[in-house]
Amino acid sequence: MKHAVWxxxxxxxxxxxxxxEPAPRDAIEGYWRTADGGAIVHxxxxxxxxxxxxxxxxxxxxxxxxxxxMGGQAIVDRHxxxxxxxxxxxxxxxxxxxxxxxxxxxxxxxxxxxxxxxxDNGKWYHCYLRMADHDHLKLHGYIGLPILGHxxxxxxxxxxxxxxxAE
Numbered sequence: 001m002k003h004a005v006w007x008x009x010x011x012x013x014x015x016x017x018x019x020x021e022p023a024p025r026d027a028i029e030g031y032w033r034t035a036d037g038g039a040i041v042h043x044x045x046x047x048x049x050x051x052x053x054x055x056x057x058x059x060x061x062x063x064x065x066x067x068x069x070m071g072g073q074a075i076v077d078r079h080x081x082x083x084x085x086x087x088x089x090x091x092x093x094x095x096x097x098x099x100x101x102x103x104x105x106x107x108x109x110x111x112x113x114x115x116x117x118x119x120d121n122g123k124w125y126h127c128y129l130r131m132a133d134h135d136h137l138k139l140h141g142y143i144g145l146p147i148l149g150h151x152x153x154x155x156x157x158x159x160x161x162x163x164x165x166a167e
Contacts, residue, residue: 022109023131025101031055032137032154040160041095050111050129052096054119056160060091079122090119099129116141125149 028050032041040056064071075090099114116127125141132138135156142149
């Protein structure tokens with residue numbers, strides 16, 4: 001009898017599992033805390049694309065003992081290969097560009113064909129994003145082939161308060 005109940009429950013749940021609706025196009029819009037908690041990123045919709053900017057950093061100034069002598073100054077894009085961009089603040093920096101919304105053959109939504117910037121080394125990488133659930137976003141960054149990449153999970157958060165050190 002137990003087996004019949006489990007089979008019936010699975011049979012009733014199967015359509016919901018198999019034919020679940022893909023995440024809506026705007027599901028990734030909002031504020032997201034990075035996996036390490038060091039930044040909050042704001043993703044918006046812009047003419048069919050989904051750019052993202054860094055809006056908050058846990059450590060928004062260099063420590064007093066900074067090896068490059070920038071102690072106490074706001075964190076900047078100093079690893080950018082373009083010297084003209086090395087003094088721009090990381091807060092406000094575009095982190096993701098060119099994402100397009102797609103529904104895959106398996107019915108899953110994915111935001112693809114994007115590029116994600118790593119301010120720690122000044123390089124852009126290919127990326128795609130997908131919703132793990134309403135409050136968790138999976139970002140997969142890679143070089144060349146997706147198999148040569150890394151996935152990280154971001155968590156949805158409320159809009160951040162302005163940093164007290166920004167006053």
